[in-house]
Structures are given as C-alpha cells and as structure tokens.
Amino acid sequence: EWEAVRNGTGHTVYSGTVDLTTTQSGSSYTLTDGARGGHRTYNLNRGTSGTGTLFSGPDDVWGNGSPSNLESAAADAHYGAALTWDYYKNVHGRSGIRGDGVAAYSRVHYGNNYVNAFWSDSCFCMTYGDGANNANPLTSIDVAAHEMTHGLTSHTAGLVYSGESGGLNEATSDIFGATVEFYANNSSDVGDYLIGEEINIRGDGTPLRYMDKPSRDGSSKDSWYSGIGSIDVHYSSGPANHFFYLLSEGSGTKTVNGVTYDSPTSDGLPVTGIGRAKAEKIWFRALTTKFTSTTNYAGARTGTLAAAGELYGTDSAEYRAVQDAWAGVNVGS
Numbered sequence: 001e002w003e004a005v006r007n008g009t010g011h012t013v014y015s016g017t018v019d020l021t022t023t024q025s026g027s028s029y030t031l032t033d034g035a036r037g038g039h040r041t042y043n044l045n046r047g048t049s050g051t052g053t054l055f056s057g058p059d060d061v062w063g064n065g066s067p068s069n070l071e072s073a074a075a076d077a078h079y080g081a082a083l084t085w086d087y088y089k090n091v092h093g094r095s096g097i098r099g100d101g102v103a104a105y106s107r108v109h110y111g112n113n114y115v116n117a118f119w120s121d122s123c124f125c126m127t128y129g130d131g132a133n134n135a136n137p138l139t140s141i142d143v144a145a146h147e148m149t150h151g152l153t154s155h156t157a158g159l160v161y162s163g164e165s166g167g168l169n170e171a172t173s174d175i176f177g178a179t180v181e182f183y184a185n186n187s188s189d190v191g192d193y194l195i196g197e198e199i200n201i202r203g204d205g206t207p208l209r210y211m212d213k214p215s216r217d218g219s220s221k222d223s224w225y226s227g228i229g230s231i232d233v234h235y236s237s238g239p240a241n242h243f244f245y246l247l248s249e250g251s252g253t254k255t256v257n258g259v260t261y262d263s264p265t266s267d268g269l270p271v272t273g274i275g276r277a278k279a280e281k282i283w284f285r286a287l288t289t290k291f292t293s294t295t296n297y298a299g300a301r302t303g304t305l306a307a308a309g310e311l312y313g314t315d316s317a318e319y320r321a322v323q324d325a326w327a328g329v330n331v332g333s
C-alpha cells in the first residue's frame, strides 16, 4: 500500500493549534513523522506496557485542545518530539538522539492518574502520564524535550543517574527542555527558564523547577556544596541549571518574554550573560565531547571551559563568563 508524508493539524492541550507531520496510508492517517526519522506517537489508553495502538484516523486533524479527547495530548507529544528533533538538527547539527537519523517513539496515556513522564533506554521511547485526575497530561514542550534529552545524554556522555553526575544528567534535560521551548517560539507556550509551568504538577499552578534560582521550588540547591551528590538528582541539578541561567542572562533581575527572574550568585559577584545561543552551544559541546559517565561538578566546569575555549578562545569574554558563572554557583574559583 502507498504512503505519503502529510501536513496535519494538531489541537494541543498546551501549545494551541500546530502543524504536525503525519503519514497517509490509503484512506487513513497516522501520527508517523516521515520527515523526522519516522517518529510515531502511540496510545497506551491507560495501560502500562507495550506500545498500545498507533494513533490513526480518517482525517488529518488531531485532538480538540481538551485533555479528555485522547488525541489532544498525542498532538502535544508528536509536536514536542518534532520540535526537539528540529532543535538538535538545526541548532547543533545532530540527526536524532544517536546521530543516525532514526527517531525514538512516544507513548501517551500511560496508567491512570499517573503524574510523571519518563525516558527509557530499553524501548528507546518517551512515555507520558495524564497527571492528577487524568486532567493534566505531562506533555508540554519543556517536559517532552526534557525526556527526549535523557535519550541524548544516555547515548553521549552517559552521565550515571546518581550522585553529582545524576544531577548533571537532570540539569542537561532541564537546560535543553528550556532551550527547545524558546526555539519553538510558540505563542501559547512562550520560552522561559521554568520547567513544567504548563502542567500544574503541584496543583497550584506553580512550575516544577526554576533555573534562575532553583531553591524557589523549596528543595533544589542554588549552589554546589560537598554532599550535594547525596540528594535527589532532581534537586542536585540546581547548581547546573543556575549556572546555565547565569551564563545566558547574567545575575540580578531581568525580564525575558514577560517573565521576571532574579538570579543571585553564591559569591555575591555579578555575572554578565553571553546569551542563550552561545550558552547552549557550550553545554552541548561539553555534553557530547567532554563529559563522561562519571563527570561531577568540578568536571563539568573543566568540560564547559574546554568547550568554550574551542568555540570562542580561552581569551574570550565567553570563556571568562563560564568561569564567573561557575564561581557564582560555588564551583571552582
């Protein structure tokens, strides 16, 4: 049977109406992205194993914006995976998680009232729960990019998911979760240095994590200390998230896309930001060519300095900003 790449329409839960790349096979359409390594989005329909069923239908319109329509979260997941693919390809020159042009796949509607999303190496796939009361699927752009980035980290540095390397692994997913959201330039979900601000995971509308001052969440650390490797990796990520914010935007108060941040430094010295476009290049180069499975905070400093030196020179403002931003989170001097 013949197949063709099509341009469908998604009515997402969090990102408004978006274009989706789909496939037409005879008289039916599926959420198969033939332009991005064949990424597919499957419906687990509250199951917790296997792939469920590939989303398919008689027209090329997906969801209605409400989470009660099972196609809506699928549209978010399909869109988030496409954005993340495009970001790595167009900004960093990498074709898919393994760099081989082959896509992962996505599964939505995992379990009942399941309040999490996750990456699995074993299936090479992203999985999304529907949140409390199945009313807030964990499928926003930043969460989708966060989960897909766990796949990238696994296939590059391989940062072990515990201790300081675990915090760096988590931070890498938050960093690129944020940069993909900026890259999307979606008016319904504007770019920010917050993670999970769309999904109401706490029930009071506040974000899951804050990169300007990670301690705003009540648990994450703003700066490195000996012993940070003993706390949950979603909290030991704080200093690296904070580093990335300082390197991009600088210390103090700043408003970006209508959100106001106030980023402190542990040494009280100011940091001048170099812009997100340079900061993301430095982190990606460090992740893919400097970090190893056991890289800790000291090693992340060394690795990002090496990356900045290669990209901009060791006598550059960018190199000095990397030094200053790490000093601002109590790493190195």
Ligand code: ASN
Binding pocket: 116, 117, 118, 119, 146, 147, 150, 170
């Ligand atoms: N959503 C979580 C994460 O990506 C799942 C986990 O803790 N493994 O970090």
Ligand code: ZN
Binding pocket: 146, 150, 170, 173
């Ligand atoms: Zn994670």
Ligand code: CA
Binding pocket: 142, 178, 181, 191, 192, 193, 194, 195, 196, 197
């Ligand atoms: Ca966000």
